[in-house]
Amino acid sequence: MRLLTHNLLQCHVKGCSTNNYPLRVEATNVVHKEADFNPEFITHMLQKIEWNALRTTASALGVAELPEILPLSMEGQEELLKQIHLVLMETHIMDGKLVCPGCSHEYLVTHGVGNMLLIEDEV
Numbered sequence: 001m002r003l004l005t006h007n008l009l010q011c012h013v014k015g016c017s018t019n020n021y022p023l024r025v026e027a028t029n030v031v032h033k034e035a036d037f038n039p040e041f042i043t044h045m046l047q048k049i050e051w052n053a054l055r056t057t058a059s060a061l062g063v064a065e066l067p068e069i070l071p072l073s074m075e076g077q078e079e080l081l082k083q084i085h086l087v088l089m090e091t092h093i094m095d096g097k098l099v100c101p102g103c104s105h106e107y108l109v110t111h112g113v114g115n116m117l118l119i120e121d122e123v
């Protein structure tokens with residue numbers, strides 16, 4: 001699971017609607033896989049992602065220390081874009097779990113795939 005995907009996930013247990021984002025990553029295996037760098041795509045994705053959640057997660061996983069505030073324009077910010085690319089696209093949570101800060105529900109991640117399904121009495 002890419003951190004890009006993680007950034008878009010929130011807990012969807014019934015009744016869990018506050019403090020349900022971002023899911024805390026407790027990973028036992030995080031890997032780096034090279035991906036083609038596409039600055040336009042990264043710039044575009046910056047409008048969709050939650051920056052603070054990404055920063056916190058990247059820092060907690062020891063992947064990168066991202067700046068607190070993004071520059072107003074990404075024009076000429078090649079180094080920063082590469083750093084964000086590394087975090088969003090090249091960092092994969094392979095095994096571990098994602099824990100909801102609100103209800104403590106645990107979503108397992110196995111072989112890079114997150115199981116976001118809930119059993120019947122949780123929906």
Ligand SMILES: [Zn+2]
Nearest residue numbers: 011016100103
């Ligand atoms: Zn929850």
